[in-house]
Amino acid sequence: MFSQACKYAIRAVLYLAVHASKGKKLGVKEIAAALDVPKYFLAKILQQLSRNNLISSAKGPSGGFYLSEKNVEASLKDVVECMDGPDVFNACILGLPVCSSENPCPLHIQAFAYREGLHYQLKHQAIGDLAKRIEREEQKI
Amino acid sequence: MFSQACKYAIRAVLYLAVHASKGKKLGVKEIAAALDVPKYFLAKILQQLSRNNLISSAKGPSGGFYLSEKNVEASLKDVVECMDGPDVFNACILGLPVCSSENPCPLHIQAFAYREGLHYQLKHQAIGDLAKRIEREEQKI
């Protein structure tokens, strides 16, 4: 479903949402260690998220990554599309160039409901709200 | 979700279910042309499916691929697991090593329905039945 980079991105964003803030930035090293993820690869991913204004960063001593108030309002759908492109939730499950409700591939019906469901959920939940649930339920990231 | 090889495999199997039979075998070349898929790559995929008894084949003149009566009773879940391994429908969407209903990742609830629903549908529908529907509704493969 998601590329490795996208998985790391989602986890990093959620980790930042829970553990960082403008006053408490986190460096790549810390995040990579906490998530048990390759450090340099994660650095690239955070760069990309930062360039696309999905996370915030500061250089220099006491610098690092965090989520601004604006960032917290975005959704994981934005993160996913930033990493894996805009078609993740629309592409045909069999890779057919044309596949829609009018012109469905043999698995369209089976795949549509579920994919669309995930899409909807990721789209309509703010990262900040998700983070609150994660804290409340003490979920691992 | 599925690897390219897996997508080709699903399409090839359905194509055989609709267009081939023991009395009317199809060669790689024909199938590849019909599906607009790389020929040699498809050959490898058909080999693998054949080795795992998900499709049938015959060498020599008037040889080719087809589905036996047994093959037709299998499900696309078998095809998918043959190509992408047994964990496709169980693996955590974020790649976490432990992720279950008891110990859910932050996206477990959202993803579970999606994956499990597709899994169920692919598992409980025989390839032969799917093929009938494809013919009836004149769907593209």
Add this chain to the structure above:
DNA sequence: AGATAAAAGGACTTTTTTATCCTTTATACA
């Protein structure tokens, strides 16, 4: 101003996936 810390960016390597080609084996049929 100088030293240090951390992200940004570019270049590169490794691994995996996708795709191609060539040789061998099996079989049908004249």
Add this chain to the structure above:
DNA sequence: TGTATAAAGGATAAAAAAGTCCTTTTATCT
């Protein structure tokens, strides 16, 4: 029995994804 046909199998090539390293830029603090 020889020839042609088609899958099976092995080896390799090309492309994409994952992962690493090095240099530059920006900021902080003394």
